[in-house]
Amino acid sequence: MSYSLTRGTWEVRWRDADGRQRSRRFDSEAAARAFDEAIHDQKLNERKRTSYGENGGVYPYQTAKGTRWRCKVKRSDGTWTQKRGFTSPTAASNWRRRQIERVERREVVHTRETFGEFWPRWLKRRKPYLEEGSWSAYERDGRIRLLPALESVPLGVMEVGHVRDLMDAMTESMEAGEIAPKTVNNTLTTLVVCLNEAAKEKLMVINPALEVPKLPLGHVERDYLRLHEIPLYLDSCSPVYRPLAELLIGSGLRISEAIALQLGDLELEDSGGVIIVYRSRKKGKVGSTKSDRFRAVEIGPGLSASVREQVEHRGAMAGGDKLNALLYTMPVRVRKTDRGRWAGNGDGEPLDRTTVSRDWHKGALQDAGLRDMPLHALRHTAAAAWLAGGNSLKYVQEQLGHADIGTTERYYGHLERHVLAEGAKATEAAIARAAREHSGRRLDRYADRRARAASR
Numbered sequence: 001m002s003y004s005l006t007r008g009t010w011e012v013r014w015r016d017a018d019g020r021q022r023s024r025r026f027d028s029e030a031a032a033r034a035f036d037e038a039i040h041d042q043k044l045n046e047r048k049r050t051s052y053g054e055n056g057g058v059y060p061y062q063t064a065k066g067t068r069w070r071c072k073v074k075r076s077d078g079t080w081t082q083k084r085g086f087t088s089p090t091a092a093s094n095w096r097r098r099q100i101e102r103v104e105r106r107e108v109v110h111t112r113e114t115f116g117e118f119w120p121r122w123l124k125r126r127k128p129y130l131e132e133g134s135w136s137a138y139e140r141d142g143r144i145r146l147l148p149a150l151e152s153v154p155l156g157v158m159e160v161g162h163v164r165d166l167m168d169a170m171t172e173s174m175e176a177g178e179i180a181p182k183t184v185n186n187t188l189t190t191l192v193v194c195l196n197e198a199a200k201e202k203l204m205v206i207n208p209a210l211e212v213p214k215l216p217l218g219h220v221e222r223d224y225l226r227l228h229e230i231p232l233y234l235d236s237c238s239p240v241y242r243p244l245a246e247l248l249i250g251s252g253l254r255i256s257e258a259i260a261l262q263l264g265d266l267e268l269e270d271s272g273g274v275i276i277v278y279r280s281r282k283k284g285k286v287g288s289t290k291s292d293r294f295r296a297v298e299i300g301p302g303l304s305a306s307v308r309e310q311v312e313h314r315g316a317m318a319g320g321d322k323l324n325a326l327l328y329t330m331p332v333r334v335r336k337t338d339r340g341r342w343a344g345n346g347d348g349e350p351l352d353r354t355t356v357s358r359d360w361h362k363g364a365l366q367d368a369g370l371r372d373m374p375l376h377a378l379r380h381t382a383a384a385a386w387l388a389g390g391n392s393l394k395y396v397q398e399q400l401g402h403a404d405i406g407t408t409e410r411y412y413g414h415l416e417r418h419v420l421a422e423g424a425k426a427t428e429a430a431i432a433r434a435a436r437e438h439s440g441r442r443l444d445r446y447a448d449r450r451a452r453a454a455s456r
Helices: 029-040 089-104 115-129 132-150 160-175 181-200 229-235 242-251 301-315 353-368 377-388 393-400 405-415 417-455
Strands: 002-006 009-015 021-026 058-063 066-074 080-086 266-269 272-277 279-282 285-288 295-299
Touching: 009 029, 021 029, 058 089, 066 089, 080 089, 115 132, 115 181, 132 160, 132 181, 160 181, 229 242, 229 353, 242 295, 242 301, 242 353, 242 377, 266 301, 272 301, 295 301, 295 393, 377 393, 377 405, 393 405
Parallel strands: none
Antiparallel strands: 002 009, 009 021, 058 066, 066 080, 266 272, 272 295, 279 285
């Protein structure tokens, strides 16, 4: 430590605990000497400056093995953390710099929020954008399978291993016959959608669920009415159900779409017509279709005539001549054995899909002596009938409203037999034609050789 006259002022110099040079200037020699004497006998630790930030986030501390250094770094969530034990300030500074760069590149995300805290907040925010059935499926997946496995896991440290453990547990339940493979895949899809939002909110670096593949689903044969069974089924339908059954089989509409049809959705002619599918009815509420898109479904003259009769029947009812009137409504009961609803105020109440599925549809199958199958099998019946009639998978995709033809091919590709049969016939014909042409050329060459030999 020393003091001297520098640039008209007295300057005191000394080294602090870190070994760095320090100085301070005074206007008089007496003040400089007094300061020099005041700090001369103090320990190095007491003379060390401790102002925030002057050491670049690196600080020394004493241990039994000598001086060690620690560094502080700000995490992505705004909190501070520190790491101790560095043997040199350079090592501590380098580690701190790398951590800051990782945070800036979003290679590491810090958050104290767990999956169990994020899940209800995300589910509540998603509810206005989902159909009631979709939201209920999300809620059930989370309550039954996701939260028991991941509730306490912080989003910032969730890894692929956590998701694989979840899949392993669900696979064991599947092998025990408790859940279906589709349930496992649907639950994984729910987790992917949820964690995608967490990644957007910068609560995690990447979505680890994207790295876990779904279970491969084996081909599942979807039952449907064969062509010769369709007349048996329709003849066994009750008079109040048959018009709707003809529509489901002839158009491939979902039951939720059929019971939401309005008179304004129809464009009918003697040669056929078009049904515009805008909406669906689920649990008493009207919403969008499953794919959230409207589509135009072509129908033939037979179904067009049946629908026109239903329109005339609705026209005879109160309010049945309005464009927003429902095409199919619950009939009014007169006796307990009748099908439909009891008389009440108003007219034209919507059909109850449970009544259609569990009462009318099941009754028609039993009366026809056919095997049991869900009401949705009538949609598969429509697809199978279109393919049997020589239509392409592209036609079936557009009629059913599938967004991806891969879905149509996965469900009904094996039913496109006419394409395979025509392809096999065309292949055999091509082989036979090539054989005939080759034989003809050989005969021509043989005749030419005979003619040249005779001329010699």
